[in-house]
Amino acid sequence: MRPRLFPILLLLLVFDLLAGGGSLSMATGAVLWKLRVPRVLTALVAGGALAVSGAQMQAVFRNPLADPHIMGVSGGAGLGAAIATMALGTSAALFTGFTVALAAFLGAFLAAFLVVAVSARFKSATTLLVFGVMLGFIFSALSSVLQYTAGEESLKLFYSWMAGSFAGCRYVEIVLMAGALVIGLLLAIANGKGLDIILFGEEYATLSGASTRRILVLSMLSCCLMTGTVTAFCGPLGFVGIVAPHLARRITGSATHRQVLPASLATGAALALAADILANLWPVPLPVGSTLALIGIPLILVLLLRNSASNVKH
């Protein structure tokens, strides 16, 4: 029986609105509109965007563990954030969240640009995958070097971004993320039949008349726009991008992207809401990056073990 995603999503949304600091009476006013609604909307948009990105990466690289951060996007965003908070000075007050977000976004796009630029030279998607992963390691290493030389205030700001959070986004930032989600989703849908055929291998796709480079570049653009924007405002959030597409395939019983993309949008949003509820059950909210891991890791293990550790049968 396929669970109905919409009622589950609605239920999680209501629970997430009720979760968090402040009494229920307070929740009717400023707390609701200035804190909880933006937080819930952020979780919805960010979860959906990361999940749609993950679905594309898993198709392009035919790897069940691929996620939007695998191409060094998160490493690039981290380096951008590190530069903003540390290298430019220790006066953290000057660097508001928006500056960190902008720098992180630029870092994510630098990574995406490098990957797309070298993709023409690599015939195989696997080689490109290795390049992306290595790029991520280089960016992380550079971030670590910057942290080593940073002051206490800068480090605090950087670590709070790294921990990940759906709280603190203003409506203008949510609109930016929603805009990135809409464009990214449209790109993914337009690339849907390409994402389908690439699952059968590059050779089969090429012989059927598809351009594997076009499929790759379109999906990279879509992923980097969505993941870059979300990571900039919410920090690097793992596991949604890996788990949500698996859940979507499980629920729809299909791997075709006409079904997987919208279903991933819903499962990603549901996962993000669940992680946000768990994070806000405590007097001091937990980092969402950690609650996502706590929910995501058992789920991915169950899903992968049930699929005999492989989505593809030869």
Added chain:
Amino acid sequence: MGTNNIHSTALRVDHLTIGHGDKVLVRDISFELAPGECVLLAGPNGTGKTTLLKALAERGPVLIPTSIPKVKGFTVDAFIRTGCYRESDWRGRISADAAARLEKALELLGIQSLKHRDISTLSDGEFQKACLATGLTRKAEVLLLDEPTAHLDVENRIDVLRTLKDVARRTGTAILFSSHDLHDALQVADRVFVLTRDGRFLASEDKETALTQAFPACF
């Protein structure tokens, strides 16, 4: 070198040379395929069978490669539609004509009952027929198959080979397939093309003669 479709010729190749980069594998390949003909492409490993099939595919014929993964989550219907990449719109929808050809192909191959089955649950023989159906839905006049019987057990191998012959006869599609299972493949092939270790292409009406030249040690 050239390819033309004329009334009695499904594919004509004149003086084609194949190779990898600067390395020439086979020179001076010339042959014609008639509609409804089923031809075996034989030769030892590394002589260029796959390279030749790919070179021919660039000139129009549909090539079904060997070892296509049976991705879970695709029905036979969805798999065939996905394979019709050029024939479908951006939503992946194929034309009414192509949909009619798909139905006809499933009927011809006797796999209508599998239309809504997940391809990961098909036997290798059934999946090979789904691949053939993709070629027929794409309205191929010439269908090239790279090792269609690789990984198949004896029963499935004979079934797929007979199906190839049947499809060629009944649809007028010219079929050129490579295979290492010479004994079984020879039963259905009308002719044999052979690639030899010394880089020659042999096309003979007499199947035994061609194979003796290709595999002297075996005959």
